[in-house]
Amino acid sequence: MAEQEYITLFAEVLLPLPVKGYFTYRVPQELNGLVAPGMRVVVQFGQKKFYTALIRRIHNQPPKTMSVKYLLAAIDPWPVVNEKQFALWEWMAEYYLCTVGEVMNAALPSAYKLASETRVVMDPEFVKDGDLLSDREFMVVEALEIQKILTLTDISRIVGMTKVIPLIKTMIEKGIVRVEEEITERYKPRTETCIRLTEAYRSEALLNAGMDRLNKRAYKQLQALMAYISMSRCFTDHPLEISRPELLKTPDISAAQLDGLIKKGILETYSRNVSRLNHDEASDSSRNIVFSDAQKQVLAELKSLLKGTGIALLKGVTSSGKTEVYIHLIEEVIGSGKQVLYLLPEIALTTQIIRRLQKYFGNKVGVYHSKYNEFERIEIWNKANIPLSDNQQHQPYQVLLGARSALFLPYTDLGLVIVDEEHDSSYKQNDPAPRYNARDAATVLGHIHQCPVLMGSATPSVESFFNAVSGKYGLVNLNERFGSLQMPEIRIVNIREEARMKRMKSHFSPQLLDAIKQALSAGEQVILFQNRRGFSLRLECDTCHHIPECINCDVTLTYHKQVNVMKCHYCGYTTRVPDICPECHSPAVKMRGFGTEKVEEELSILFPDAVIGRMDLDTTRTKNAYQRIIGDFESGKIDVLVGTQMVTKGLDFDNVSLVGVLYADGMMSYPDFRALERSYQLMAQVSGRAGRRYKRGLVMIQTNNPKHPLLQWVVDDNYDAMFEQQLSDRYKYKYPPYYRLIEVSLRHRDYELLNKAASALAGMLKPVFGGLMLGPEYPLVSRIRNLYIKNLMLKTGKGLQGKQHKAELARQLEIFKALPDYKSVRIIIDVDPV
Ligand code: ADP
Ligand code: ZN
Ligand code: ZN
Numbered sequence: 001m002a003e004q005e006y007i008t009l010f011a012e013v014l015l016p017l018p019v020k021g022y023f024t025y026r027v028p029q030e031l032n033g034l035v036a037p038g039m040r041v042v043v044q045f046g047q048k049k050f051y052t053a054l055i056r057r058i059h060n061q062p063p064k065t066m067s068v069k070y071l072l073a074a075i076d077p078w079p080v081v082n083e084k085q086f087a088l089w090e091w092m093a094e095y096y097l098c099t100v101g102e103v104m105n106a107a108l109p110s111a112y113k114l115a116s117e118t119r120v121v122m123d124p125e126f127v128k129d130g131d132l133l134s135d136r137e138f139m140v141v142e143a144l145e146i147q148k149i150l151t152l153t154d155i156s157r158i159v160g161m162t163k164v165i166p167l168i169k170t171m172i173e174k175g176i177v178r179v180e181e182e183i184t185e186r187y188k189p190r191t192e193t194c195i196r197l198t199e200a201y202r203s204e205a206l207l208n209a210g211m212d213r214l215n216k217r218a219y220k221q222l223q224a225l226m227a228y229i230s231m232s233r234c235f236t237d238h239p240l241e242i243s244r245p246e247l248l249k250t251p252d253i254s255a256a257q258l259d260g261l262i263k264k265g266i267l268e269t270y271s272r273n274v275s276r277l278n279h280d281e282a283s284d285s286s287r288n289i290v291f292s293d294a295q296k297q298v299l300a301e302l303k304s305l306l307k308g309t310g311i312a313l314l315k316g317v318t319s320s321g322k323t324e325v326y327i328h329l330i331e332e333v334i335g336s337g338k339q340v341l342y343l344l345p346e347i348a349l350t351t352q353i354i355r356r357l358q359k360y361f362g363n364k365v366g367v368y369h370s371k372y373n374e375f376e377r378i379e380i381w382n383k384a385n386i387p388l389s390d391n392q393q394h395q396p397y398q399v400l401l402g403a404r405s406a407l408f409l410p411y412t413d414l415g416l417v418i419v420d421e422e423h424d425s426s427y428k429q430n431d432p433a434p435r436y437n438a439r440d441a442a443t444v445l446g447h448i449h450q451c452p453v454l455m456g457s458a459t460p461s462v463e464s465f466f467n468a469v470s471g472k473y474g475l476v477n478l479n480e481r482f483g484s485l486q487m488p489e490i491r492i493v494n495i496r497e498e499a500r501m502k503r504m505k506s507h508f509s510p511q512l513l514d515a516i517k518q519a520l521s522a523g524e525q526v527i528l529f530q531n532r533r534g535f536s537l538r539l540e541c542d543t544c545h546h547i548p549e550c551i552n553c554d555v556t557l558t559y560h561k562q563v564n565v566m567k568c569h570y571c572g573y574t575t576r577v578p579d580i581c582p583e584c585h586s587p588a589v590k591m592r593g594f595g596t597e598k599v600e601e602e603l604s605i606l607f608p609d610a611v612i613g614r615m616d617l618d619t620t621r622t623k624n625a626y627q628r629i630i631g632d633f634e635s636g637k638i639d640v641l642v643g644t645q646m647v648t649k650g651l652d653f654d655n656v657s658l659v660g661v662l663y664a665d666g667m668m669s670y671p672d673f674r675a676l677e678r679s680y681q682l683m684a685q686v687s688g689r690a691g692r693r694y695k696r697g698l699v700m701i702q703t704n705n706p707k708h709p710l711l712q713w714v715v716d717d718n719y720d721a722m723f724e725q726q727l728s729d730r731y732k733y734k735y736p737p738y739y740r741l742i743e744v745s746l747r748h749r750d751y752e753l754l755n756k757a758a759s760a761l762a763g764m765l766k767p768v769f770g771g772l773m774l775g776p777e778y779p780l781v782s783r784i785r786n787l788y789i790k791n792l793m794l795k796t797g798k799g800l801q802g803k804q805h806k807a808e809l810a811r812q813l814e815i816f817k818a819l820p821d822y823k824s825v826r827i828i829i830d831v832d833p834v
Contacts, residue, residue, distance in 0.1 A: 009060055011035060011071060013053035015045055016105040016113045018098070018433065022056050024063045025071045035071070038079025038086075040112070042072040042165045050152065051115040052165060054081055054104065072163050080112065082410055087448045092441060097742075097810060097829045098433035106434055107408035109377045111172055111179045114165045116153045119180040120144075126176050136161070137171055149180060179374055193244045195258070197234060198268045204235060210266055221260050227252035228267065241272060289328075295321050298478050299328060305474030306416070306452035311443055313422070313468040314456040316478030317717075318688025319485055319652075322456050323353070325478075326418050327360055329454070334364065334398040338415025338451070339384075343438055345424040346370060346403040347646055351627055354401065361399050368402030368409060384409035404429060404438030407445055414449040417442050422455035422464055423681055428834040435830045439464070458688060459681040459719060462674075462726050466737040488659070488690040488697035490715045495663075496704040506602050512660050512700050513606065516640070520610055524657035525633065526640045527647050528603075529686045530596050531667050539566065539577065543586035548578070554783040560618065561597050571785045599662060600642045613638035615646050648685040659690040661701040668710060671780065673735045674834070676710050680722045683714045734772070736832070739795040740802055742809065743833045746776070747787040747826040757825045758790040761816050768808045769794050787826070806831075 009027040025043055027035055035041065035055055043053045052075065062068070089103040105113065122144045133141060136159045143158050144150060156164045171177045201207045214222040227250055229235065232242045247253055261267040291299065298314070302325070305312040316322040330340045344353065349369055357365050366380045383397045400406055404427055419427070419439050427438040439455065446453035455464055455473070468475035481487065491511070498509045505513060519526050539559055540547050548557045550568035557566035557575065565574045580587045600614045613629055620626040626646075632638045634653060641647060667679045683701065691697020703711060713721045731738050746761065748754040758776035765773055772795040779791050796805040813829070816822060 007032065007060055008062070009035075009058055010063065010068065011041065011055045012057045012059075013041065013043060013071075014056050014104055015043070015051050015053050015101050016108065016115075017045075017051075017101045019101055020099050022100075023053070024065075024068055025053075026068045027058065028070050031071065031074050034077075035074050036079060038081045038083075039077075040075040040080060042075065042163055044069055044072060048153075049116045050156075050162070050165060052113050056086065073166050075166055075169055080410070081108075082412060084412070084448050085408070085410060088407070088441070088445055091444050091448075092434050092436055095444075096434050096436050096831045097806065098435070102433040106405070106429075106432075109374055109381055111374055111378055112381075114152060114168055114179070116151065116156075118152050118168075119149050120152070120155070120168060120172075120177045121149050121180050123175050123178045133176070136167055137174075137176060140167075140171065141176065144177065193269050194241050194272045195228065195244055195247055195267055195269055196232070196241075198265055201266050202234075207266075210264075218260065220254075221257050221264075224253040224257040225261055225266065228261075243272075244269065289324055291324070291328075292321070292480075292482065294478060294480055295325060295482070298476050299325060301474075301476045302329065302454065305476065306454060309447060309450055309452060310474055311446065311453045311467075311472070312455070312474035312476060313460055313464050314454060314476050314478065315460050315465070315468075315719075316456065316458060317481055317487065318458045318685070319481040320458075320478040321482045322420070322458075322478065323356065324482075326420070326454070326456070327357070329416060330361070330399055330418075333415040334361070336415060338413050339397070339411055340399045340416045340418065341406060341409075341411065341414055341442075341445070342399060342401045342418045342420065343406060343427075343442060344401065344403065344420050345426045347426065347626075348421055348424070349401070349403055350630060352630075352652060357399065357401055363395070364398040366397030366400050368400060368406040370403060370405065381409060384411060404436075407438055407441055411449065414445070414451045416451055417446045417449075417453045419453065419455045421457055423457045423459055423461040425678075425834045428832075430830070430834075433828075435833075437832055437834070440832070459684045462677050462723060462730070463737045465723055466727065486691070486696040487717060488687050488699045490687060490699040490701065492706045492711050492715065493700055493702045494704075494706040495702045496706075505606065507599060507662055507702075508602070508606065509700075509702055512662075512702060515658050515698060515700055516607065516660070519658040520607065520639055522657070523655075525636070525638070525653065525655045526658045526660065527653075527656055527686065527689050528599060528640060528642045528660045528662060529644075529647055529682070530599050530642065530662045531644060531682075539589050541581035541584060541586055542588035542590050544581060544584040546581050546583040548575070548582065552784070552786050553781060555781050558595070561601065562618075570781060596642050596644060603640060603642065607640070610639040611637060613641045615641060615643035617644070617646075620646065645682055647689070648682055653689060656689055657691055657695060657697055659686055659697065659699045661686060661699070664701050664703040664708075664711065665705055668705075668708065673730070673733070676722070677726055680710060680714060680719070684717070684719070687714070734795050738798075739772070740798060740831070741833055742794040742796065742806070743830040744792040744794065744809075744813075745779075745828040745830065746790050746792075747828065748824065749787060751788050753822075754788045754790055754825065757822045758792070760819070760822065761812075762792055764812045764816060765792065765794065765809065768805065768812065769796075772796065 009032055011025050011027050012022040013025060014022055023043070023045070035058060037055050037057060039055050040052050041055060042050055045051050050072070085107070089100050089107060092103045093100040110118070122141070128141060139159050140155055143155070152164050152168060155168065156162050159167070168177065172179070197207070201210055211222055211225065214225065228242065228247060231240070231247065231250065233239050244258070247258065248255060258267070262269065302312055302314065314322060314325065326342065330342070333340050342357070349367070354367055366383055368377065368380050380397070384400055385396060400409055419442050422439050429436055443453050460468070464473065467473045493509045493511050495504060495509050498504050503510050516526055539557070548566055549555065550557055550571065550573050552573055553568055553570045555568060555570055557568055559577065560567050564577060566577055567574045578589060581589050596614055596616045600612050603610070603612050613633060615629050619629065629638070633641050636655065661683060664679065664683065667682060668675060687699040690699050701711060701714070709725070710722065730736065735741070744761070746754060746758050748757065762773065762776050774793040776790045776792050779789055782789050794809065796802040813827065817827065
């Protein structure tokens, strides 16, 4: 140590910004020995801006550049990011052609990245107590009482000090301030009003005195109080928390008596977060699984495939017991002291699955979810980390259940990564960079931790199944539903024919209506799948065929009945519905196409006694709304659930006997090379919701094109036929899994400039990619938020050739970005777009 004081050290740091590479700062001598890789420090970057940076390396080689700034302050006493995380970030930046800073930005919770422009607010739970605040903290609190939101730049002006990041970090830890949430609709844990004895009456002696008084004047209240005491067992070793509604259910206690006791200061109310996780309503809470022979076979195969660093794909039909298999494997891994990461698509992360895991693993499970607020996320972040020092004392989570961003938690010792519903396209982050696919990144994470990776799906992606049949991944099949539950019967309904015979009632064939009627009269539930949200796809003038479009984007507006407006699904632009055509002033404006909201409305006319629920992006903006709809459907409050693909995601409803697909053609004809694969997956997944426990389910698929081979494959549950056909097409047209795609998207306000730029870049890339470059072309939606868009699609081989292509692309883009004419053109690179 003594020696170190005289050495000049330099730190290479990473900034959470889209800038390339690491930046070198000089370590002030008083920080020698106090800084290490993975710790956060404060640095100045650019004019007067302060950032939280992460130290990547420390060395004593003076950089060649003339002036090197000093690190301004150290934030952490120990590293917050470990080597394995850096390894994942660096892989991601290289593979997805973005900067490590962008990955850092996605990976770290906001409160870990304080910077000049970070906005802070008062913590809503903070109670001001002047004595406990330092002078500077007091100044910040006073300022926030007046201004509500302050940036760190504001704060440094207020407290008269430039390096405010450490100050704010401490204030966050003390629960005084919070980083302003980017998400406006925060996840709020549901709270419940509970009852307890007030402090003064928590000793038996005092309580007895109080009871004596009650005995004389308020006998009823005394009875109520005794009932509370016996229910809550508050004087035993195992007291229980009692909610107000629970208490009022007992015959001895009325609301008046309860309020009387509260007024007398004997009882008090407090609110408790009802962690959804602890709600264990399942009756069979003790795990008592006897695996079937098929399941045993699967487990044995998986165990041998998952030795070391194996990757396996479990293809198992819905309800075959995949989740039970995961649970068994998780048990074994955590038994050996290692951690398990269990990834699910965001939307499938419902109470159902959380509760199920919680039931087996209790508080060893942590859940990481984009709708959790910053605070909850930091807590889970910290608890994902196995303590490295004595200062970090906590019980770490051993099972982390989360959506794609859970990849970034600070695992130290993963023993298994599970990617459930691996075919789901929401594993891909489309915007902003890093545009990563969590399924693919999971295999790299497994490699970094030298642990196995298990992917599971009833309908694997063509890419993963290809990897499995070509031997890159192990493949295990589980073809039977558990408990001899039958696969549903699938019927195709020819709606072209029904329409010709004039038998359609709006969007419903008589066959489907009959089936709905039968299900409802048997007290069973129905799911109807329609791939579009909104009331009607669009408005169209019958006279001049004008279709109202967004003023910022090149898309038609969608009518939303509930709020009676037309809305752009790309930018949110909203306008009122015209009574007459804005072009020709004809009053004949009509609805065309149909979405979930329209279906919901028509159904309520056709089945006035049924309760209809709807689940789509519009009805599930908040996490609570989503859970509420599922809860209402589960508990039978909703008879028919109409929804977009959300209804296909891994939910188990025991009482659903009928699933209807209203219009299969829409998705099958979508102009995308994955359209048929997706349609197959959607139809197979939504069919899996039919007939779970008691009887064989029925699925009805309405189509204009009943002879389409894909529909036959869905009926026959013939994934292999779909796969073979897709493979031959993809080979012929050079698509994944044979080639990788890279989309280069150019955007600019100026149409002419954009065209010139796109041709120029195409000219530079042509010699590299030759026939493997498509475009430049306008995409389906060629203007969004007033930016015109032109895309190049590049195809690269796999392996070395792919790597060389990518490196060359990166080089050409550097050159292009430096061209003065095109500096203002935005370029977005998407590797493996979905
Ligand atoms: P999947 O994940 O493939 O859809 P699940 O694991 O959810 O299938 O299994 C479907 C249902 O069958 C669940 O209720 C599950 O608890 C039950 N189940 C599966 N295997 C068994 C078993 N061996 N013993 C008892 N119940 C089982
Ligand atoms: Zn018109
Ligand atoms: Zn728009």
